[in-house]
Amino acid sequence: MPADETLSQYFSRNAVVVARDLVGSQFYVNGVGGEIVETEAYLPDDPASHSFRGRSERNASMFGPPGHAYIYRIYGLHTCLNFVCGKEGEGSAVLIRAIEPRHGLARMFDRRRGSDVRLLCSGPGRLAQALNIDRGCDGKALTDPSFRWLEKIGDVAIVAGRRIGIKSGIDNLWRFGKAGSPFLSRPF
DNA sequence: CTATAGATAATCT
DNA sequence: GATTATCTATAGG
Numbered sequence: 001m002p003a004d005e006t007l008s009q010y011f012s013r014n015a016v017v018v019a020r021d022l023v024g025s026q027f028y029v030n031g032v033g034g035e036i037v038e039t040e041a042y043l044p045d046d047p048a049s050h051s052f053r054g055r056s057e058r059n060a061s062m063f064g065p066p067g068h069a070y071i072y073r074i075y076g077l078h079t080c081l082n083f084v085c086g087k088e089g090e091g092s093a094v095l096i097r098a099i100e101p102r103h104g105l106a107r108m109f110d111r112r113r114g115s116d117v118r119l120l121c122s123g124p125g126r127l128a129q130a131l132n133i134d135r136g137c138d139g140k141a142l143t144d145p146s147f148r149w150l151e152k153i154g155d156v157a158i159v160a161g162r163r164i165g166i167k168s169g170i171d172n173l174w175r176f177g178k179a180g181s182p183f184l185s186r187p188f
Numbered sequence: 189c190t191a192t193a194g195a196t197a198a199t200c201t
Numbered sequence: 202g203a204t205t206a207t208c209t210a211t212a213g214g
Contacts, residue, residue, distance in 0.1 A: 040207070042207075048207070049207085050206095050207080053199085056198075056199090057197095057198085058197075058198065059198095072197095072207090073195095073196070073197070073206095074196095074197095074206055074207065074208060075194085075195080075196085075205090075206060075207095075208050075209085076194075076195035076196035076197075076206085076208095077194065077195050077196075077208080077209080078207095078208045078209070080207060080208085082207085095207055097207085119209095123208070123209070124207070124208070125208050125209060126208090126209075129209095163207070164207070164208090165206085165207050165208065166206095166207060167206095185208095
């Protein structure tokens with residue numbers, strides 16, 4: 001089976017399942033990145049999801065094929081990275097909230113100006129800045145040459161909790177993290 | 189620890 | 202036209 005088909009199948013599962021599974025996998029943009037340690041799932045029937053009110057210009061790629069990036073600007077100044085999940089047209093995605101830096105540390109420090117290592121990728125906006133992700137990457141497939149995504153190898157202890165920064169759907173424990181990681185955006 | 193400024197696009201009234 | 206939004210940095214207690 002071709003590699004990109006495996007990837008497509010991986011992401012076509014339910015977003016909550018994928019979000020949990022993504023913790024421990026690795027993601028790089030032009031060689032810069034590391035291990036994903038924190039994610040959140042967003043579903044179409046979830047009032048906190050951008051897709052809840054249907055398709056729009058902004059969230060169009062969230063309704064695109066799974067295994068693609070959905071990138072948007074929030075609060076006017078921060079960029080967030082999501083991976084589209086579920087079936088094409090459904091409107092599910094996983095927000096990548098934190099990465100443990102592994103490669104390209106020098107470039108991350110450059111882009112983020114003298115931060116602590118722990119603060120390089122500990123938060124959706126920080127991670128996007130450190131990996132140099134912008135709206136130009138919106139809708140790109142994860143098989144794009146500029147990206148590299150490596151499935152988790154072995155087992156990782158996962159913790160779950162409430163998602164951050166939302167006002168509805170707060171009873172769903174759809175935030176997932178690597179247990180004990182010092183690179184989480186916030187403790188669970 | 190809490191409070192709040194910061195800049196912009198989508199959504200609401 | 203006003204408000205909100207999957208947030209971060211920084212100032213103050």
